[in-house]
Amino acid sequence: QKEVEQDPGPLSVPEGAIVSLNCTYSNSAFQYFMWYRQYSRKGPELLMYTYSSGNKEDGRFTAQVDKSSKYISLFIRDSQPSDSATYLCAMSDRGSTLGRLYFGRGTQLTVWP
Amino acid sequence: NAGVMQNPRHLVRRRGQEARLRCSPMKGHSHVYWYRQLPEEGLKFMVYLQKENIIDESGMPKERFSAEFPKEGPSILRIQQVVRGDSAAYFCASSPPPGQGQRRTMNTEAFFGQGTRLTVV
Numbered sequence: 001q002k003e004v005e006q007d008p009g010p011l012s013v014p015e016g017a018i019v020s021l022n023c024t025y026s027n028s029a030f031q032y033f034m035w036y037r038q039y040s041r042k043g044p045e046l047l048m049y050t051y052s053s054g055n056k057e058d059g060r061f062t063a064q065v066d067k068s069s070k071y072i073s074l075f076i077r078d079s080q081p082s083d084s085a086t087y088l089c090a091m092s093d094r095g096s097t098l099g100r101l102y103f104g105r106g107t108q109l110t111v112w113p
Numbered sequence: 114n115a116g117v118m119q120n121p122r123h124l125v126r127r128r129g130q131e132a133r134l135r136c137s138p139m140k141g142h143s144h145v146y147w148y149r150q151l152p153e154e155g156l157k158f159m160v161y162l163q164k165e166n167i168i169d170e171s172g173m174p175k176e177r178f179s180a181e182f183p184k185e186g187p188s189i190l191r192i193q194q195v196v197r198g199d200s201a202a203y204f205c206a207s208s209p210p211p212g213q214g215q216r217r218t219m220n221t222e223a224f225f226g227q228g229t230r231l232t233v234v
Contacts (some may be wrong), residue, residue, distance in 0.1 A: 004155070006155070008153075018209070041227070041228075042227055042228075043117070043204055043206075043225030043226050043227050043228055044225050045207070045224075046222040046223075049222075086156060088123075088156065090156075093117065095219070097222055097223075098144070098146075098208050098221065098222075098223055099161055099169065099223075100156060100158045100161060100169055100171065100172065101156075101223075102158070103148075103155040103156040103157070104155050105153070105154055105155035106155055
C-alpha cells in the first residue's frame with residue numbers, strides 16, 4: 001500500500017464548476033498537508049498547506065483535513081481555464097512543511113471554457 | 114530574485130554513461146532537496162542536503178546515485194552507469210533552513226525548479 005493515494009483522473013469540468021480533489025493516506029504521523037499545482041513541463045508550486053485537522057481557505061481554494069479518516073481535500077470554487085494543471089497532494093511527518101515530503105501521484109484537471 | 118535554476122533542462126545519455134544534474138538554489142537558500150518523477154507516478158523524495166552536509170538520504174538508491182551540495186557552487190545529483198529505468202524528470206527544490214524566512218515562527222515553503230528531463234537510450 002502506498003503511503004499517499006491520489007486518483008490521477010483526468011478530471012474535466014466546465015468553467016465555473018466546483019472542483020473537488022482528494023487524497024487518502026496511511027501514515028498517522030503525518031501532520032502537515034500540502035497541495036501543489038504543477039503546470040505542464042514546470043516544477044510544482046505550493047498552493048496552500050494545513051497543519052493537523054481542519055479547514056483553510058485562500059480565495060477560491062479551500063483545503064480540508066480529516067485526520068480521523070486519513071482523508072484530505074482541495075476544493076476549487078468558480079474554476080477557471082487557468083486552473084488547468086496537475087494537482088499534487090503532499091504530506092510531512094517531520095514537523096514542518098520542509099524536509100522529506102510524501103506526494104500523491106497527482107490529479108490532472110482540465111477546465112474548459 | 115531568480116528562482117531555482119536547474120540545468121540542463123533536457124539530458125540524453127546512453128546506457129552506461131554518467132549523468133550530472135545541477136541545481137542552483139534561490140539566493141539565500143542553504144537547503145536543497147532532490148525528487149524524481151517517473152512517468153505515471155508522483156514525486157519521490159531522494160535526498161535532502163544543506164551546504165557540505167547530507168541531512169536525509171533515505172530516498173536515494175543504494176548504488177549508482179550520489180548527491181552533493183558544496184560550500185560554493187550548485188548542488189549536483191550524479192547518476193553513474195545509467196540504465197533505461199533512470200529515465201525520469203528530476204526536480205530540485207530549495208528553502209531557507211526550517212524556522213527561518215520572513216517570519217521566524219512560520220514554516221517556509223520549498224521552491225521547485227523546472228526540472229531536468231533525463232532520457233536514457
